[in-house]
Amino acid sequence: MEAAAISARAVVKSFGVGDARTLALKGADFRAVEGELHLIVGPSGCGKTTLLSVLAGTLECDQGEVSVLGTRITALSNAEVTRFRRGHIGFIFQQFNLIPTLSLLENVSVPLLLQGAGRREAEAKAAERLAQVGLSGRERQRPSQLSGGQQQRVAIARALVHEPRLVICDEPTSALDSVTGHQIMDLLSGAARAPGRCVLIVTHDPRIYGYADRISEMEDGRVTAVHSGESLSSFIHAATRS
Amino acid sequence: MFLIALKMLLGDRSKYWMLVGGLAFSSLLMTQQYFVFQGLLSWTTSHMRNMRASIWVVESRVDQVNETKAMRDTDVNRVRSVDGVDFAVPLFQGVLKARTADGADKMIQMIGLHSGTLYGRPPRMIEGDITQIRLPNSVIIDTLAAETNRLGAGLGRPLRIGDTFEINDREARVVGICQTERHFFGYPYVFSTYDQALQYAPRQRKMLSMILAEPKPGSDVAEVARRIAAETGLRAYTVPQLEKSTLRWVWTNTGIPISFLTTIILGFVVGVAVSGQTFYSFVLENLRNLGALKAMGAGNGLLAGMLLLQSVTVGLIGFGIGIGLTALFGLTVAKGGQPPFKMEALFLFQALAAVILICALAALFGIRRVAKLEPAIVFRG
Ligand SMILES: Nc1ncnc2c1ncn2[C@@H]1O[C@H](COP(=O)(O)OP(=O)(O)OP(=O)(O)O)[C@@H](O)[C@H]1O
Numbered sequence: 001m002e003a004a005a006i007s008a009r010a011v012v013k014s015f016g017v018g019d020a021r022t023l024a025l026k027g028a029d030f031r032a033v034e035g036e037l038h039l040i041v042g043p044s045g046c047g048k049t050t051l052l053s054v055l056a057g058t059l060e061c062d063q064g065e066v067s068v069l070g071t072r073i074t075a076l077s078n079a080e081v082t083r084f085r086r087g088h089i090g091f092i093f094q095q096f097n098l099i100p101t102l103s104l105l106e107n108v109s110v111p112l113l114l115q116g117a118g119r120r121e122a123e124a125k126a127a128e129r130l131a132q133v134g135l136s137g138r139e140r141q142r143p144s145q146l147s148g149g150q151q152q153r154v155a156i157a158r159a160l161v162h163e164p165r166l167v168i169c170d171e172p173t174s175a176l177d178s179v180t181g182h183q184i185m186d187l188l189s190g191a192a193r194a195p196g197r198c199v200l201i202v203t204h205d206p207r208i209y210g211y212a213d214r215i216s217e218m219e220d221g222r223v224t225a226v227h228s229g230e231s232l233s234s235f236i237h238a239a240t241r242s
Numbered sequence: 243m244f245l246i247a248l249k250m251l252l253g254d255r256s257k258y259w260m261l262v263g264g265l266a267f268s269s270l271l272m273t274q275q276y277f278v279f280q281g282l283l284s285w286t287t288s289h290m291r292n293m294r295a296s297i298w299v300v301e302s303r304v305d306q307v308n309e310t311k312a313m314r315d316t317d318v319n320r321v322r323s324v325d326g327v328d329f330a331v332p333l334f335q336g337v338l339k340a341r342t343a344d345g346a347d348k349m350i351q352m353i354g355l356h357s358g359t360l361y362g363r364p365p366r367m368i369e370g371d372i373t374q375i376r377l378p379n380s381v382i383i384d385t386l387a388a389e390t391n392r393l394g395a396g397l398g399r400p401l402r403i404g405d406t407f408e409i410n411d412r413e414a415r416v417v418g419i420c421q422t423e424r425h426f427f428g429y430p431y432v433f434s435t436y437d438q439a440l441q442y443a444p445r446q447r448k449m450l451s452m453i454l455a456e457p458k459p460g461s462d463v464a465e466v467a468r469r470i471a472a473e474t475g476l477r478a479y480t481v482p483q484l485e486k487s488t489l490r491w492v493w494t495n496t497g498i499p500i501s502f503l504t505t506i507i508l509g510f511v512v513g514v515a516v517s518g519q520t521f522y523s524f525v526l527e528n529l530r531n532l533g534a535l536k537a538m539g540a541g542n543g544l545l546a547g548m549l550l551l552q553s554v555t556v557g558l559i560g561f562g563i564g565i566g567l568t569a570l571f572g573l574t575v576a577k578g579g580q581p582p583f584k585m586e587a588l589f590l591f592q593a594l595a596a597v598i599l600i601c602a603l604a605a606l607f608g609i610r611r612v613a614k615l616e617p618a619i620v621f622r623g
């Protein structure tokens with residue numbers, strides 16, 4: 001059996017108190033393995049983003065256990081989780097979240113700088129990454145000078161620059177047109193081929209289901225089905241036809 | 243990351259200039275007001291630098307140098323007889339009215355020096371010879387008195403040696419011009435001998451304003467002053483004592499310190515308000531970016547350090563500009579000593595500390611906000 005990149009058991013997370021309380025995760029179980037591109041799909045409001053946040057260690061869950069890359073992050077202190085994210089996780093957000101006042105090069109160097117790398121070294125690696133996503137020669141530009149798809153490519157460069165073993169993406173293509181979305185997914189599925197890496201993507205977008213090695217389906221705060229191999233093809237077939 | 247922090251701030255031009263401007267204004271207000279205040283305070287003790295004496299003996303109820311209560315002429319001899327006193331001389335000090343060539347009345351600060359010693363004479367003569375005030379109806383005036391709009395009025399030019407004017411219907415002939423430090427009351431100095439000053443001043447039963455004394459060489463000034471006070475029942479101040487007492491008097495009896503302090507505190511408060519507000523909104527606008535940094539593994543400590551660096555940086559730049567403007571003010575507007583202006587290095591450091599405190603406070607609100615920030619917000623649309 002493949003090595004587990006993530007395993008989560010019985011994760012419960014609620015927001016708010018009293019009447020305003022919503023139970024976003026109601027005992028979700030989840031598993032992803034190294035070397036795969038894993039999609040989390042499901043209807044709006046079913047808890048995808050919440051689960052992703054918990055798995056990424058950016059949100060503390062109320063109950064349950066989460067292990068990421070062999071570390072039980074639910075047992076770590078706040079500072080330890082922060083250090084863990086810094087070392088092992090790359091992030092790609094729906095809104096790209098590049099820092100507008102920094103150049104592309106500076107934006108991409110941030111994860112390395114956070115790890116304490118020197119500026120020269122960080123920028124050299126960042127330039128390499130930018131070249132890999134097809135943006136060489138534009139290192140000094142600002143994010144606002146780029147199209148959405150280009151910005152998302154910068155975000156991918158940033159997420160991969162420190163060679164994290166887990167890459168977390170929330171709706172990476174939903175702000176993009178179909179062609180650009182496919183370019184982005186090509187880059188991400190390429191990234192998933194790196195040894196020992198897992199790329200985890202939350203999406204609404206059936207057009208990109210075909211990139212998945214495995215799909216976890218969520219409904220109402222739980223993971224209700226996991227598709228891979230044969231069942232994956234039929235799931236994708238059904239989803240894209242409707 | 244600290245370079246990144248600075249670039250984040252510099253990238254937001256309007257906030258950056260707002261912060262720098264607010265802090266520059268605050269620094270300017272604090273330092274400029276303080277230095278004018280210091281200048282004004284120094285005017286209150288300028289008598290002591292214009293009539294230098296080691297011991298100042300005054301009537302027992304007088305507690306500052308600008309106030310006089312007349313003593314008996316015989317008090318001079320009582321002071322002279324105190325052990326340790328080398329010599330003691332009378333001094334007349336009073337505000338009199340002088341009449342200029344065109345018949346206008348101008349107030350002057352009349353000083354009557356002991357004719358034999360001329361002890362208490364002004365520190366620097368510009369023209370003429372101080373000993374000439376011993377001649378009948380002769381005075382030495384300071385440069386302020388000589389000005390065209392002071393005693394020179396009616397002549398259309400500054401007063402010169404040989405010119406005359408009137409004090410209380412008596413002629414006063416200028417035999418010299420001296421340099422003085424400006425006095426708090428704003429009246430120019432006119433020096434004459436003690437006896438002539440009494441002639442110029444309206445006749446009163448007691449005319450002696452002060453006694454200036456010098457201790458014997460090698461004796462302790464403070465000790466001699468203490469002995470004079472004990473033996474004569476008068477008050478005897480050393481220079482530092484009288485300076486302190488005069489300043490205390492200004493603090494307790496005039497509204498000047500309070501009004502300046504209010505402005506200085508206002509400068510501080512405005513600085514806190516403007517920069518705190520601006521910086522906080524800068525932080526709020528950057529919350530998504532800060533959240534993204536946090537998600538990517540920036541700890542609270544690092545983010546706090548970044549915010550602090552940003553605010554202290556604008557603080558230092560603002561302070562630099564503010565101090566520059568204050569210095570410019572000192573070199574231009576206040577050049578002629580009007581308004582008075584006295585730079586003090588110590589206060590520059592205090593103002594710098596205040597500005598850094600302002601920045602730290604401003605950053606603190608942002609730091610608290612960022613500490614509470616859930617990095618997961620960046621996943622929300
Ligand atoms: N910070 C929050 N405060 C309060 N309620 C929240 C918060 N975050 C999520 N929720 C609620 O939790 C539930 C799950 O939200 P979540 O964002 O995880 O769903 P999702 O599957 O990502 O939805 P979508 O597809 O629309 O992004 C929703 O009912 C949502 O309103």
Ligand SMILES: [Mg+2]
Nearest residue numbers: 048049050202
């Ligand atoms: Mg979502």
